[in-house]
Amino acid sequence: MKRSMVSVMILAAVLAFLYVPIILVVVYGFVPNGISMSFFGSDGSFLGFTGKWYRYIFTGHQSVRALLQSFWLSLIIAGLSTVASCAIGTTSALALHKWRGRLQSIHHALVYTPLIMPDILIGISLLMLFAACHVNCGFWTILIAHITFCVSYVAMTVLARLQDFDDRITEAAYDLGAGPWYAFFHVELPILLPGIVAGGLLAFTLSIDDVVITSFVNGAGTNTFPTYVSSMTKHSRNLPSVFALSTLMLVFTCVLVGLSKLITSKGQAKLKVKAS
Amino acid sequence: MSSPLRSRRAEWLVTAPSFLWLALFFAVPAVIVLAFTFHGHDISGGVGEWSLSTWRELVDPDYPAIIWNTIKISVEVTIWSIVLAVPCAYAIARMNPRWRAIVAGSIMLPFWTSFVVRVFAWKTMLHPDGWLQACCNLFSIGGGHSTILDSEAAVVLVSVYSFLPFAIMPLYTAAEKFDFSLLEAARDLGAKNFYAFRKIFLPGIRQGLVSAVLMVFIPAIGSYVIPQMLGGTNCVLIGNKIFMRAIQNRNIPHASALATVMAVSVLIPIGLAMWWKRRQDARDRQRLEAQTAKLFTAEGGAAK
Amino acid sequence: MNSEFLVFDHVTKRFGALTAVNDVSFSVKKGEFFSLLGPSGCGKTTLLRMLGGFEKPDSGRIYLEGRDITDLAPNERRVHTVFQNYALFPTMTIWDNIAFSLRLAKLPKKEIEEKVDAILDMIQMSEHAWKYPNQLSGGQKQRVAIARALVDRPKVLLLDEPLAALDLKLRQHMLLELDTIHDQVGITFMYVTHDQGEAMSLSDRIAVINRGRIEQLDGPAKIYEAPSSRFVASFIGDTNFFSGEIVAKDGDYCTIRPDGFPDIRAYNDKQLEVGQKVDLSVRPEKIRVTLAPPPPEKGASINVYPSTVQDIVYQGVYTKYWISSSGVRVAALKPHSRFLLDQEPITWNDKVFVWWHPDDGYMVESEK
Numbered sequence: 001m002k003r004s005m006v007s008v009m010i011l012a013a014v015l016a017f018l019y020v021p022i023i024l025v026v027v028y029g030f031v032p033n034g035i036s037m038s039f040f041g042s043d044g045s046f047l048g049f050t051g052k053w054y055r056y057i058f059t060g061h062q063s064v065r066a067l068l069q070s071f072w073l074s075l076i077i078a079g080l081s082t083v084a085s086c087a088i089g090t091t092s093a094l095a096l097h098k099w100r101g102r103l104q105s106i107h108h109a110l111v112y113t114p115l116i117m118p119d120i121l122i123g124i125s126l127l128m129l130f131a132a133c134h135v136n137c138g139f140w141t142i143l144i145a146h147i148t149f150c151v152s153y154v155a156m157t158v159l160a161r162l163q164d165f166d167d168r169i170t171e172a173a174y175d176l177g178a179g180p181w182y183a184f185f186h187v188e189l190p191i192l193l194p195g196i197v198a199g200g201l202l203a204f205t206l207s208i209d210d211v212v213i214t215s216f217v218n219g220a221g222t223n224t225f226p227t228y229v230s231s232m233t234k235h236s237r238n239l240p241s242v243f244a245l246s247t248l249m250l251v252f253t254c255v256l257v258g259l260s261k262l263i264t265s266k267g268q269a270k271l272k273v274k275a276s
Numbered sequence: 277m278s279s280p281l282r283s284r285r286a287e288w289l290v291t292a293p294s295f296l297w298l299a300l301f302f303a304v305p306a307v308i309v310l311a312f313t314f315h316g317h318d319i320s321g322g323v324g325e326w327s328l329s330t331w332r333e334l335v336d337p338d339y340p341a342i343i344w345n346t347i348k349i350s351v352e353v354t355i356w357s358i359v360l361a362v363p364c365a366y367a368i369a370r371m372n373p374r375w376r377a378i379v380a381g382s383i384m385l386p387f388w389t390s391f392v393v394r395v396f397a398w399k400t401m402l403h404p405d406g407w408l409q410a411c412c413n414l415f416s417i418g419g420g421h422s423t424i425l426d427s428e429a430a431v432v433l434v435s436v437y438s439f440l441p442f443a444i445m446p447l448y449t450a451a452e453k454f455d456f457s458l459l460e461a462a463r464d465l466g467a468k469n470f471y472a473f474r475k476i477f478l479p480g481i482r483q484g485l486v487s488a489v490l491m492v493f494i495p496a497i498g499s500y501v502i503p504q505m506l507g508g509t510n511c512v513l514i515g516n517k518i519f520m521r522a523i524q525n526r527n528i529p530h531a532s533a534l535a536t537v538m539a540v541s542v543l544i545p546i547g548l549a550m551w552w553k554r555r556q557d558a559r560d561r562q563r564l565e566a567q568t569a570k571l572f573t574a575e576g577g578a579a580k
Numbered sequence: 581m582n583s584e585f586l587v588f589d590h591v592t593k594r595f596g597a598l599t600a601v602n603d604v605s606f607s608v609k610k611g612e613f614f615s616l617l618g619p620s621g622c623g624k625t626t627l628l629r630m631l632g633g634f635e636k637p638d639s640g641r642i643y644l645e646g647r648d649i650t651d652l653a654p655n656e657r658r659v660h661t662v663f664q665n666y667a668l669f670p671t672m673t674i675w676d677n678i679a680f681s682l683r684l685a686k687l688p689k690k691e692i693e694e695k696v697d698a699i700l701d702m703i704q705m706s707e708h709a710w711k712y713p714n715q716l717s718g719g720q721k722q723r724v725a726i727a728r729a730l731v732d733r734p735k736v737l738l739l740d741e742p743l744a745a746l747d748l749k750l751r752q753h754m755l756l757e758l759d760t761i762h763d764q765v766g767i768t769f770m771y772v773t774h775d776q777g778e779a780m781s782l783s784d785r786i787a788v789i790n791r792g793r794i795e796q797l798d799g800p801a802k803i804y805e806a807p808s809s810r811f812v813a814s815f816i817g818d819t820n821f822f823s824g825e826i827v828a829k830d831g832d833y834c835t836i837r838p839d840g841f842p843d844i845r846a847y848n849d850k851q852l853e854v855g856q857k858v859d860l861s862v863r864p865e866k867i868r869v870t871l872a873p874p875p876p877e878k879g880a881s882i883n884v885y886p887s888t889v890q891d892i893v894y895q896g897v898y899t900k901y902w903i904s905s906s907g908v909r910v911a912a913l914k915p916h917s918r919f920l921l922d923q924e925p926i927t928w929n930d931k932v933f934v935w936w937h938p939d940d941g942y943m944v945e946s947e948k
Binding site: 006007008010011014015017018019020021022024025028037087088089091092094095098099103104106107110111113114116117118119120121122124125126127128129131132144145147148151152155180205208209211212215216225226229230239242243246249250253254 | 286287288290291293294295297298299301302303304305306308309312360361363364366367368370379382383385386387388389390391392393394396397398400401403437440441444490494495497498499500501504505515518519522523528531532535538539542546
């Protein structure tokens, strides 16, 4: 098993490679000097850790106000585009699953192609559309762009779930007297829900993380968190606040995931108790 | 089925939302971009008359170099990612299921931090005053380059960092389905470890290899943020040029033409991969049919 | 149309070039346990799905209690299906699964509770009411699927290979249980299977289906003992076929001259004429295998052939012999009525006599 030791060592190195920036994100959140991004003064003395960036964030200090604004905008856009793309993506997956034919093969190509195109192309082409229609870029154009690239991801996630779906179950619902609407909302939707939730989570992550597409369609002055951060990389005194906010987000998501794991495992344990 | 949900009208109704949305916001814009490439550039920032001047200007010495550089860097990034990802996928797939879930999860964990922020952390790290640069200077790595930041090396490094998980995941999925007893069988028959790995394992996960290559190559070709933040003026890729032309110079035909070039350079490897997969499938089917036919004749013989 | 309970009237269904159901007509009595039996792809499931409303026939009508239900949607007919893979709703508890149709019918809450509890009691699943389907075993899922389909007392219960997914032991147990349930509820059961054993043990009547047509519709014993065609005889149970021509008639009997086999005497119930090509089916269990010739009191008219034993398969309840007689392989079953070792055992390459009474062969006219 010597050879597999080599692969394990490479894996360890890769994991370290992947985590070094994350660790730095956490560490840089405590940097006292926001310009040099250093823990050391110009004379080489250690300045210690500071919690002031966190304090700024929690108190809404004016130096981080724009950052927080962009963050809230990101959350709103991610939330709205998640809801919209879940609705559109789910109907899309249902159509792709239930019918076969010319219409659906075109439909499939429409849904699939955005997934294999670099996101910058979606950004530039939407910019061209908005320019051609003389639409002013801003909140709504960002939202439209985000929904556009999220729909495909949700549709494919739900479609994957539908592949395991047993059509006999829908037939059973009809057979027992349900109409199509009743069958959809009481039988199909609950089964698809995990798939829709997974697709929605993916959409939310993609939306909140997107910088390329947004920077094409945001117009002047409307910044989401990522575009704001990339605009402040040049000359800003408040860089550590970005790292502090990112650390908070990381902790928040970790706690959320941990909680959901705990709940599902507890649920399973409960079911086991009930079963026995 | 006679249920109303199966009728033609229902199909249109269910298909309409996504179909119309994507037609309007994906297909139509793509056509507009293509149409703009056949227009001249208007000094005022608009689109001029119909002409082929844009395509002629694309041969201008500046652009081919950028296109070539983008493809070269994308290939480099893809090779590095695959070379690192294959042993990782192999190692994860050989772990027991509990560890497998934990390690696979921790590969994805960095995604929970904003991409821009992570690239930004790299920028801080690679800064001439940063500790990584200091280390490099100490061991005199980097040779002639005085700094890592604002160089092609930085772009490749951080691109590999960003896209590596996309390469590991499909490879891991493929490796998980791989029957590792085949490797033992090969060793049993006298194959050296690495020979068995190369001749049995790699072909066994070829489906995953193809998707891993695409998963890295496509975003690398479309890369914009990484060269923007880490490449400086030394590493400008198609993505940056598109942004520059579209937003800063308001030269919409040029931006459109570059976007078209990018789309084509992505579609070629995808087309190749699809062609390859179709050929593989056809081969598998033929092989299966031949085997079944053999089986049937054998059975027929036995029945008599 | 007529007073029959359930009627298929010249029903035809095509899928592209394939005619799955070809001009089928039959009727089912109220309360009957009716089976559709045939090999896979014979059209039996299509028949069931047309009755359930999942497929529409290309021509012909289906009537239930005199009412034309051909064009009704599945949710508009009081016909429920037990699916092969159960198709229980995975996100609902067993209780909610069973209550599904009652809630749709908007029954008062109390009545729903009474009915669901009653049927849970009947299938002995009361203690599992709050489990989810994936926590049940195959047999339990099966019982829930039946209960769910029965709880609002449909006019007909359709069962699509309901036991196919169960292992042998469970299948035998469920057979008994199905029979009991049928007796308890008195609802018409329409049962689709490819397993002749299931059909035989449960059904009042069986329709044997082949290539989209009904080959024979009769009670189980009649189908076994008096198959109407070579297909039915070979599909239901094991049999030996002798194909030949009738060369002589004497009263109720006739003599058949098969190709490459000595003459055989057989009961000529259909009064077929000399010169008619026939297939004679002789079931293995009707053929005797003995080391000595048959005792004279059996009469001179029986068929006796000196033969050689080729293969012996011991199967516990009986032993199966493959015997070569005039170059033809004949299968015969011998039950173990006495302790095995009491008899002089028959072994490979023994010279034996195979014999059967002319009444034990059954003739069908050869298909062209």
